[in-house]
Amino acid sequence: MTAWIAILIPLLIMVFALGMERLETRLRAGTVREDEVEDFLERARPDEVKALFRQGIGGALTMFRLRNLGKRNGGARRGGRPSEPAGRSTTSG
Template structure:
């Protein structure tokens, strides 16, 4: 029984490490700094606040950035981010 544990423990440890690495990469992608939150809350429109409530901060921040980008400011378009 101990021999089986000796063989399975390294494999289980490797799988756990790979799962934690995937989780870390997802969290890193969703990382938002405090300056972004302050800027968003100061000048967000109701549409972005609706997106914040329904889809979370990363999607709302993407919509906010799309609205403020030069390409969209000329046409006045607002792109809605859905997940």
């Protein structure tokens, strides 16, 4: 009987530890970093603040990230004129 207890207890502890590790991995994927929240609170637009109350921090941060992503991608093209397709001319005549 003592031998079974000596074998089962470590096995149960290992199974419990593996289960907790899986749970922790799922929880870690759904968390938001502190610096993201601070950045959001400093630079959020009114529609993003409304989304914070309607959808929670996850939905509001998604909107905020999409806006910032658009700024970064569009910033390089902002100063110049868009290129025209090859073979077409804008001058008439």
